[in-house]
Amino acid sequence: MNPMVEKLGGLVPEIILLIGAVACLFLGLMRTAGARRVTPLVAGLALVASILIPSLWHTLAGEGNAAADEQATGIIALLHMGLADTAFATYVKLIVAAIGLMLLLVAVRAPEQLPQTEETESGRAPFDPANTARGEFYAFFLLSLTGVMLCASADSLIWLLLALELTSLPTYIMVVTTRDRAAAQEAAVKYFFLGAMAVAMFLYGFALMYGAAGTVQIYAPAHAPDAPSIHGTISALRMAGEPLPPEMLVGLILAVVGISFKIAAVPMHFYTADVYQGATTPVTAFLAFVPKTAGFVALTILLAAVGWPLPPALAILLWVMAVLTMTVGNVLGLVQNSVKRALAYSSIAHSGYMLIGLIVGMSLVAANGGAGGGGGGGEDGLVLVEITALQNGLAGVLFYLVAYGVGNLAAFGVLACLRSRGEEADTYEDISGLRHRDAPLAAVLLVAMISLIGLPPLVGFIGKLYLFAPAFSTGEVALVWLVVIALLNSAISAVYYLRIAAAAFFGEPEAPIEIAPSAARRTGTTLAGVLTIIFGLFAGAFGLTTLANRAVDLPITLWPQATEQVEDADAEGQ
Amino acid sequence: MRPETLIPLMVLLPLLAAPAIFALPKRLGEVWAWALFIALLNFAVAVAVVVFAYLPAPGSDVSRLAEGGFFLAGAGWPWLEDFGLRVSFGLDAVSLWLVVLTALLMPITILASRSAVTERYREYYMWLLLLEAAMIGTFIATDVIFFYVCFEFTLVPMFFLIGIFGSTQRLKAARVFFLYTFTGSLLTLAGIIYLAYFNAAHGMGDAVAVLSQLRGISEAEALAWLQTQPMYETVGRWTFDIQALTATAQTLMSPSQQGWLLAALLAGFAVKVPLFPVHTWLPLAHTEAPTAGSVILAGVLLKLGTYGLIRFALPMCPEAVVNFAPYIGVLAVIGILYTALVCWVQKDVKRLIAYSSVSHLGFCVLGLFAIDATRHIGQSGAVMYMVNHGLSTGALFLCIGMIYERFHTRELAAMSGLGRVMPVWAFFFVLFCLASVGLPGLNGFIGEFLTLVGAFLATETLGIGYAVAAGCGMILGAIYILYMVGKVVWGPTKLPEAHNHNHGGGGEAGDEGGHEGGADHPPAARRKLDLNAREITVLTPLAALCLFIGLYPFPMLQSLDKPVMTLTRPASEVVAARVEARAEAERDQAEQHLQAIERDVAMQQRQQPSTAMNVAPMGGPSSPPLPPGEGPGVRADSDGARAPTPTPALSPTQREPQRPDFQTMADRGEVGFGRPPVTSPHPNPLPVGEGAGFSEQVAR
Secondary structure, three states: OOHHHHHHHOOHHHHHHHHHHHHHHHHOOOOOHHHHHOHHHHHHHHHHHHHHHHHHHHHHOOHHHHHOOHHHOHHHHHHHOOOOOOHHHHHHHHHHHHHHHHHHHHHOOOOOOOHHHHHHHOOOOOOOHHHOOHHHHHHHHHHHHHHHHHHHHOOEHHHHHHHHHHHHHHHHHHHHHOOOOHHHHHHHHHHHHHHHHHHHHHHHHHHHHHHHHOOOEOOOOOOOOOOOOOOOOOHHHHHOOOOOOHHHHHHHHHHHHHHOOOOOOOOOOOHHHHHHHHOOHHHHHHHHHHHHHHHHHHHHHHHHHHOOOOOHHHHHHHHHHHHHHHHHHHHHHHOOOEHHHHHHHHHHHHHHHHHHHHHHOOOOOOOOOOOOOOOOEOOOOOEOOOOOHHHOHHHHHHHHHHHHHHHHHHHHHHHHHEEEOOEEOOEHHHHOOHHHHOHHHHHHHHHHHHHHHOOOOOHHHHHHHHHHHHHHHOOOHHHHHHHHHHHHHHHHHHHHHHHHHHHHHHOOOOOOEEEOOOHHHHHHHHHHHHHHHHHHHOOOOOOHHHHHHHHOOHHHHHOHHHHHHHHHHHHHHO | OOHHHHHHHHHHHHHHHHHHHHOOOHHHOOHHHHHHHHHHHHHHHHHHHHHHHHOEOOOOOOEHHHHOOOEEEEEEEEEEHHHOEEEEEEEOHHHHHHHHHHHHHHHHHHHHHOOOOOOOHHHHHHHHHHHHHHHHHHHHEOEHHHHHHHHHHOHHHHHHHHHHHOOOOHHHHHHHHHHHHHHHHHHHHHHHHHHHHHHHHOOHHHHHHHHHHHHOOOHHHHHHHHHOOOHHHHOOOOOOEHHHHHHHHHHHOOHHHHHHHHHHHHHHHHHHOOOHHHOOHHHHHHHHOOHHHHHHHHHHHHHHHHHHHHHHHHHHOHHHHHHHHHHHHHHHHHHHHHHHHHHHOOOEHHHHHHHHHHHHHHHHHHHHOOOOOOOOHHHHHHHHHHHHHHHHHHHHHHHHHHHHHHHOOOEOOOOEOHHHHOHHHHHHHHHHHHHHHOOOOOHHHHHHHHHHHHHHHOOOOOOHHHHHHHHHHHHHHHHHHHHHHHHHHOOOOEOOOOOOOOOOOHHHHHHHOOOOOOOOOOHHHHHHHOOOHHHHHHHHHHHHHHHHHHHOOHHHHHHHHHHHHHHHHHHHHHHHHHHHHHHHHHHHHHHHHHHHHHHHHHHHHHOOOOHHHHHHHHHOOOOOOOOOOOOOOHHHHHHHHHOOOOOOOOOHHHHOOHHHHHHHHHHHHHHHOOOHHHHOOOOOOOOHHHHHHHHHHHHO
């Protein structure tokens, strides 16, 4: 079959989202008010359809049964739904769609509550396309999610670059169009220019990598027309068993530092607090999850190309970045007077924790020799490998993205529901005494804080366990210290998380708190809070941790198969 | 219903009842009554568990309790199969008595809270019940992470109990309490993960190799021994089962690895206990917490730390425990003495009791680390102490709370001679104070005495110096408590100014009747000031238990014997091996010495002149012993002895001397060790006015 068609076969969710985005763009500018009103609904439907249609298609076409061997029962079967070529991409698409849906619920009234849009929509003024932000907001919302999904499927540097940019560019616009405050303009400009600088940096890194490898292909596409070949890809360099060429290493380092802008890690974290505070809160929730996911996905793909254990220079760089990121995030989080800023710094800190998982990665040379690594292969590119969950740092990252995603979304969602003195709730005084005003929202805030602290039995704790235990399983002292630093950082972070919870529960209301009249926003927030509890208590029952573990097939598709192929090629050659 | 289901029931009942109580519709009656009902029900379940504990298991003729080890253990439910995480549970005597203590204190505190908490009471009882679920969960867990989950989750309800219902500095106290203990236990988590990794990373091949190398036996023998062990199933796999991890840690870890593990465990547990340099969160939290919070905090939460020490630290890192016991003992003794002195100068009664907890828990830690080659007196004493301290200090906090409800002050200077106004209260207060001081015949004495004897006898780790210093702590304890009692209960009657006529609290204004009284307090008012029926009901069970355990501690001690021995045995064996190695080294040295002398003599006999000079060293002192643990054959010897008998390793001949020893010591203690300031029921050792002045001077 035509390789292009094969490739598109794995991109059905993205295509559906793209169609949804275009539809939103049109609907938002329709003359009839009723048509304009359904825009968010269409966006939500597009998100649901992006997962449902390909999986239904897959099942109906009967391909699902072929792939579903006995290991792929229950929730693991999710990874065989034909959403993408790799289980990794499938997992990312699933969580992006699911959390994207909750983000959408939280964001629903963000563009509508702008004064000019309200004026247009209320019918007081004649419809003016220039005066409404609805269409472009939901379109960009979907486009950005499309970018993340594309990231997960990326198998070449160019694709990765474009996907990353598709994730980020819409967010700049979302920041600026949804709030009529100077702070939002400032935030957007700052975000845009710093983002452009970051792109320049990792683009330069990509160029160097291309120079070193002579190809932009990161790994062989699973659906290559003839026998997939490891030769002529970036991952082939490490395969040769020789040290990486220096320009490759420099390229990787530049790429990692550049992408650290997306995940808001030191040294590219400066924009975070200002931008997060300047943007309207639902958009902040979006910023705290979507570009970060894209960044971690991109880093995983790039690092998987060189494999674990990482080259020392890269490992040291990431180690230092992780320590600085979590420490800077938490220490600066302590001194904030604005809840939004504190949560922004907390989001920096969580990136630091997740970097640990990237450093650990998934070494196929298992620590205890032979426990991991083996495994049965499934057809159509899905390779299922029995590797103990707690030896798999990447699975930790993937799970933590969910843990952080729901906890953080619940926290920002509660903030998005509150208004104080006619402004969005921002400072500690603004949420003080929330318990008296709205007890359920206060409870959600409490749950979110406990989960972000990492206190059992909520999902944040399991996420931390999943991130930190693999670090031990490498047996490296430096990583053990990294975990100890991370744990001490969790203790520091508890100070400001508790301060937020204490303000809501122990404080007395200083100014009347208004609750945003949006049922959708409330639903999204509550849903995130409930999931924080459920994923914590029943993570095992739902097989979420197994799912994350099984989802990491990327390095495996790169390595054992490739090794076999190289060996086969050698054997044939002789 | 199988008896195994009773254990998780004790967690599930309050856990599920808590949200239900929060959302209880008004027409279903009082929240307070429902909470009390649930707590009583849970206590009934706990009693049922005790009954089952004394019944033999099916197919056996000894009671479950006497079998030692975990009984009524259920496999529980898988939580995260990937990680080897299960919600599994079981009890041994150590945890059984702590569970009973928890289940007993909970209805009592709820009953006592009726008048103290009048607003936001739904939240209050919800948090209390959640706290009970978490505390019992901690004690019943046989999975480390399940333990840790419950251990950590206790922080949340307590944070709210202090933060919402505490006194003036409650916010600070709540935050300090949370952060302090949370930080420590995070390091414990690191230790737990490290241990689990260690277990997973050592495949069976490793285990065999390490064992055969460590013990100098062949690999086949090592494998044969391993197959008899529970760890055979779990080594090389991710598991968090306590017994499996304990087996791995104590057999496969090197002393330095055990040292790190011990450090990690101590980081969490020492803060919780609290041990001397990290105790500073406690006075604040105790003082600011509402009465129920203080009772639970002192009664149960502190014991989570000591329980962690005896359940994890002692069996998991025996080598490290023996190595570090002297230093930890020093900290414990400093804690005992220092906080006793601090107690002496307190002006706030509640703060005084709070500090006395630190002092008392110092004894507990001292007993835990009094590792002896053959006996486990100190550890048994420590467990007794945990339970008894929970009873008596919990009761003291309840008494103080009753005073606070009446007078809204806890200032020592503001009240005196309450005994005349509130004789019933005074009776209970004095009783609990004496129990806390360690009066023979009351419960406090047993634990205190046993821990001291343990420290005294454990010459290898602690020794007489520690026992004497801690004994001074007992005397100081008697001084400050009796001084406080003398001031508050006897002395010239002086009621606090702040007494503002609402002593019964909002909930009970009805049965309290009129509130006349004031400066001159006519007899009627005095009678009204005294405890009402509810408060007497609160204190009576505690008083009865204090007396009962004090007079007849043997059933409890007996039940503790086996499990405590199981937990202490590894450390005891290390000590025994060291003693033996030292003795052997001394024998060797003496032999060499003798041989050298013989050689010399032989030489001298050949060369007749200058005989006297060479023989001179013969009578000199033998050379100094080897440093502990350095003997070449230490592990091989001890393990050689252990290998054939995997279960209770101490042979009957070894254990035999222990009983009579122990008994005679106890008897002697009852008769001869009684301390004059405590035993003589002299009501008022110091003139009150002078005493106050003195304490103020010291405070300055």
